[in-house]
Amino acid sequence: MTLHIVNKSPYSSRALADCFASFADGDALLLIEDGVYALTGFIADNIAVAPVYCLEADVRARGLQMPKGIQSLDDTGWVKLCTEHNPIVSWFQ
Amino acid sequence: MKFSLAVYAAPHSSQSAASALRFARTLLEQGHQLYRVFFYCDGVHNGSAIAAPPQDEANLVGQWQALQKQYSLDLVICIAAAQRRGVLNRREAERLERPAANLAEGFELAGLGQLADAVANSDRLVTFGN
Numbered sequence: 001m002t003l004h005i006v007n008k009s010p011y012s013s014r015a016l017a018d019c020f021a022s023f024a025d026g027d028a029l030l031l032i033e034d035g036v037y038a039l040t041g042f043i044a045d046n047i048a049v050a051p052v053y054c055l056e057a058d059v060r061a062r063g064l065q066m067p068k069g070i071q072s073l074d075d076t077g078w079v080k081l082c083t084e085h086n087p088i089v090s091w092f093q
Numbered sequence: 094m095k096f097s098l099a100v101y102a103a104p105h106s107s108q109s110a111a112s113a114l115r116f117a118r119t120l121l122e123q124g125h126q127l128y129r130v131f132f133y134c135d136g137v138h139n140g141s142a143i144a145a146p147p148q149d150e151a152n153l154v155g156q157w158q159a160l161q162k163q164y165s166l167d168l169v170i171c172i173a174a175a176q177r178r179g180v181l182n183r184r185e186a187e188r189l190e191r192p193a194a195n196l197a198e199g200f201e202l203a204g205l206g207q208l209a210d211a212v213a214n215s216d217r218l219v220t221f222g223n
Contacts, residue, residue, distance in 0.1 A: 007109060007222060033108045058108075075119040082217055083094050083125075092101070092109070092222025 001026035003085035006035040007092050010043045015091040023049045028085060030078070033058055039067050053081060095126045097211035102223045103138035104153040105146065110139055113221035114156055121164050129167040129211040130157075132200075135223060137175040140168065140200035143193075154197050161199035172202040 004027060008015040016038055019029065029047075031038055031054040038047065039054060044067050056072040066072055073081060082088055098117060102109035117127055132139050139153055146152050161168050170180060175196075176189065182202055186194040196202060212218050 005219075007112070033112060075115055076123060078116065079120045079123050079125065082096070082120075082219060086217060088217055088219050090220040090222050092220075 001028070001085055003028050003030060003081060003088045005030045005032060005088065005090045006038070007033040007090070009034040009037040011037060013093070015093060016043075018093075019089075019091045020049060028053065028081070030054065030073075030081060031058075032078075034062075036062060036064060039064055039070060053077075094217065095128050095215045096120050096217050096219065097128045097215040098130045099208060099211075099218060099220045100130060100132045100136040100139060101134045102221060103135040104144065104151075106135060107223055109221045109223060110136065110153055111151060114153055114160070116219065116221075117166075118160060121160070127164065127166055128215045129169055129207065131208045131211055132168070132170045132174075133205075133208070134171075134174055135178070136221075137170045137178050137180045140170045140175070140197050141180050141195050142197035143195045158197060158199040166199075168200045169203045169207045170196070170200050171208075172204055175202055 004019045006016050006019050010016040029049055029052045036054050036059045053071045053073050056074055098113055100110060100113045104110045121127055139157060144154050180196055181191055181194050182196040183194040
């Protein structure tokens with residue numbers, strides 16, 4: 001099943017919203033770079049898909065708290081997640 | 094598992110180019126194969142030998158070169174995107190009558206067909222957008 005990778009903040013881009021629109025059962029969402037800002041504010045309460053992963057280094061670099069229900073990954077975990085899903089779709093516009 | 098990466102971002106325009114390098118390094122350390130890295134759009138700037146970032150900032154070009162040497166990687170720069178942005182090897186510089194060539198050692202210029210080939214011959218393609 002598809003791994004969706006979002007690297008843009010939902011406050012500045014439609015990437016996450018577009019991703020949600022094509023999210024199917026069995027897919028997974030990975031938030032990286034500014035995409036981790038989806039873990040904040042009203043957006044965080046409205047993530048209706050699962051499972052959701054994020055890169056721990058990117059979360060820490062932005063001083064964010066990890067909400068419950070989100071799994072954080074180091075780089076090794078990131079690679080492993082990519083081996084478990086196919087295809088891998090990146091959303092960045 | 095065999096990976097290929099597509100990199101769309103220039104080294105200093107966003108975090109994406111650095112993420113791609115991190116991902117490449119990690120997958121190689123985990124024993125996976127990296128079939129090809131294809132640099133497209135502004136990503137072609139990752140192969141410019143004349144970029145001179147300050148010493149206290151990451152030098153992505155140099156780090157890609159080191160990784161290329163260590164693992165004999167196939168680092169391919171899209172030739173059409175590179176011509177527009179001024180990333181040329183010696184042959185292209187002469188052909189297009191430009192005053193200098195700046196393609197970094199370890200990188201090659203090639204066409205979009207190399208991306209299609211990478212998709213066909215890899216288990217996974219991971220795209221790093223701008």
